[in-house]
Amino acid sequence: MKRSSRGWIGAGLVLCVSMLAAGGVHAQSKPGASKDPTTDMRAVFASPSDIADGRKVAQASCANCHGMDGLSTGPNVPHIAGQRPGYLYAEMRVYQAGGRTDKAMGDAVKFLADDALVKVAAYYASLEPAAPAPVDAKAAARSAKRVDPVQAGKAAAASCGGCHGDTGVSSMAGMPSLVALDPKHLYDATLAYKTGQRKHDMMKTAATNISDADLKNVALFYALQKPARAKTPAAGDEAAGARAAAACAGCHGDKGVTSTATVPNLAGQDAEYFIEAMRAYKTGQRSDESMKGVAASVDATTVKNLAAYYAKQQPLPTKTRAPLATSEWVQRCDRCHGSGGNSTDPHMPAIAGQRADYHERVLHAYRTGERKSSAMSAMSSSLTEADVEALAAYYARQKPRSVIYVPVPQK
Numbered sequence: 247m248k249r250s251s252r253g254w255i256g257a258g259l260v261l262c263v264s265m266l267a268a269g270g271v272h273a274q275s276k277p278g279a280s281k282d283p284t285t286d287m288r289a290v291f292a293s294p295s296d297i298a299d300g301r302k303v304a305q306a307s308c309a310n311c312h313g314m315d316g317l318s319t320g321p322n323v324p325h326i327a328g329q330r331p332g333y334l335y336a337e338m339r340v341y342q343a344g345g346r347t348d349k350a351m352g353d354a355v356k357f358l359a360d361d362a363l364v365k366v367a368a369y370y371a372s373l374e375p376a377a378p379a380p381v382d383a384k385a386a387a388r389s390a391k392r393v394d395p396v397q398a399g400k401a402a403a404a405s406c407g408g409c410h411g412d413t414g415v416s417s418m419a420g421m422p423s424l425v426a427l428d429p430k431h432l433y434d435a436t437l438a439y440k441t442g443q444r445k446h447d448m449m450k451t452a453a454t455n456i457s458d459a460d461l462k463n464v465a466l467f468y469a470l471q472k473p474a475r476a477k478t479p480a481a482g483d484e485a486a487g488a489r490a491a492a493a494c495a496g497c498h499g500d501k502g503v504t505s506t507a508t509v510p511n512l513a514g515q516d517a518e519y520f521i522e523a524m525r526a527y528k529t530g531q532r533s534d535e536s537m538k539g540v541a542a543s544v545d546a547t548t549v550k551n552l553a554a555y556y557a558k559q560q561p562l563p564t565k566t567r568a569p570l571a572t573s574e575w576v577q578r579c580d581r582c583h584g585s586g587g588n589s590t591d592p593h594m595p596a597i598a599g600q601r602a603d604y605h606e607r608v609l610h611a612y613r614t615g616e617r618k619s620s621a622m623s624a625m626s627s628s629l630t631e632a633d634v635e636a637l638a639a640y641y642a643r644q645k646p647r648s649v650i651y652v653p654v655p656q657k
Contacts, residue, residue, distance in 0.1 A: 289653055292368035300369030303362045307354050308370075316373045324604045328375030328648050332592030334367035347616060375646030376599040382639065392632060396568055399467030402460040405452065414468040417477040422519040426473035426561035428507040429465035435510070436461050438532075445531045470568055473514065473561035480517035480557035482547075487555025490548050494540075501559045514561035517553035524549045567628075572636040578625065579637065586644040592651060599646035605638035 292300075304314060313319050316327025326334060338355045340346055355363070403414075406424070410416055414425035424432060438444040440453035440461075456464065491502070494512075498504050502512035512520065526532040528541035544552075570578075579597075583589050587598035597605065611617040612626040613634075629637075 290364055290368075292365065296365050297369050297372055300362075300365035300367070303358065303366040304369055307358065308366065311350070311354075312370070316370045317376050318601055318604070321601075321603050322607050323601070325376040325600055326370045327373035328596070328646055329371060330589055330592050330594065330596055330649065331367045331371035333589075333595045334370060335363055336593070337595075338363045338367070345618070375596075375648065378599045378645045379602065379639075379642035381643060392636070394569075395463045396467055396470060398460060399463030399465070402456055403464045403467050406464070411477075413471040415471075415474045415476060416516045416519070419478040419516060420518040420522065422516055422523075423474075423476045423514060423561075424468040425471045426511050426514065426564060427465075427469060428511075428564050429462065429469040429566055430507045431510050432465040432468060433462050434508065436465070443533055445526070466566065466569075469564045469566040473563055475514035475560065476516040476519075476557060478516045478518065478557070480554040482517065482550035482552070482554030484551070484554045484558055486548075487551035487553070490544070490552050491555055494552070497536075502556045503559075503562050511561060511564075512556040513559035515553075515556055517550075517557040520553040520556060521549055524552075569628075569630070570633075572633070572640060575629075575633060575637055576640060579641075582621070587641045588644070588647045588649070590649055596646060596649075597641045598644035600638075600641055602635075602638040602642040605641060606634050609634045609638070 301314075304312075311319060311323045312326050316325060316329070318325050337346075338358070341348070341352045341355050342358075344352065346352065358366070406414075409418060409421045410424050411418075414423055416423040435444070436449075436453050436456075437458075439446055439449040442450065453461065494502075497506065497509050498512050499506075499509075502515070504511055523532070524541045524544075527534060527537040530538065541549075580586070582591070582594050583597050584591070584594070587596060587600070589596045608617065609626050609629065612619060612622040613629065615623065626634075
């Protein structure tokens with residue numbers, strides 16, 4: 247791909263657009279071009295007359311939503327003034343191919359020739375970008391009040407330390423360690439006490455007094471603590487337990503460390519708690535059909551041996567990561583979208599000054615798979631609703647800047 251240039255020459259604007267070209271726009275061609283607009287791109291030099299033609303296309307097909315000045319005229323519609331021309335062109339090609347679900351946009355570009363796409367992209371890229379959004383006092387106040395979920399979990403877990411240990415490592419026989427458990431499993435298990443699916447009066451009372459949000463925060467807090475074995479005795483035959491544990495490895499993993507989020511790790515767990523849990527599955531005090539059958543098939547001695555074996559195994563850290571602050575997310579986003587959201591890559595959209603509502607909608611589309619991008623899906627999959635709102639608000643307030651693409655001679 248040949249990068250493009252944008253600059254004032256004499257009295258006219260000369261725009262070099264990195265994209266496939268056709269028709270009257272001059273392009274530096276490469277042999278063997280594919281039809282993928284995102285991987286096969288070349289420099290296009292748009293003359294003032296090309297940009298004037300692009301203005302006519304914009305007036306006929308784009309202005310109702312994006313305005314002649316490239317500034318959105320309604321909610322959930324992006325500003326495109328000053329947007330990177332290669333990105334604009336490639337996105338219109340995606341809409342033409344049916345790769346986006348926005349019918350209005352698809353209909354607008356459906357019958358535009360490739361030459362028209364190039365020229366209208368050049369036209370909008372030549373415009374002055376949108377002004378940054380003013381600071382929203384209410385949004386700023388919400389952002390200031392954002393709670394660190396790990397710290398919130400630690401605070402909510404203070405009442406749990408008496409039984410389960412301050413960091414979730416039990417030192418009281420019969421009380422489970424809560425460390426080294428996937429937060430989804432621990433949340434589901436605690437919720438089961440709250441709803442009565444698991445029978446335990448003390449746990450039901452404790453869980454009922456914690457909000458659903460704090461239950462998730464508590465689970466996150468314990469998942470991030472350093473794993474260690476329960477500081478309690480285990481009286482069974484460890485060697486015999488190791489042999490019996492072979493039948494459990496399919497779900498609970500080798501040596502009691504599972505890779506399934508909804509299945510508990512058993513490594514380092516308190517032995518008496520393990521025995522009591524197996525009894526509860528056997529009697530139906532805990533409702534889990536798969537575990538009820540397993541518990542019913544083993545005798546008390548085998549359960550005791552299993553408990554001893556798992557209690558001696560070393561628990562491992564979960565794959566859970568602490569949530570990122572907005573500033574940390576911004577650093578990640580800027581790697582591709584440029585400092586402050588001002589992309590210098592013609593493939594990458596500038597997001598500085600973009601409408602917050604549109605930005606939120608796009609991030610949700612990547613999170614749900616409505617928009618396809620392996621990179622964006624990976625980045626957005628762990629975003630919370632609060633993260634999405636904060637990022638959209640941040641970039642809306644950043645000053646958009648034009649970018650000059652300088653062509654260099656081919657060697």
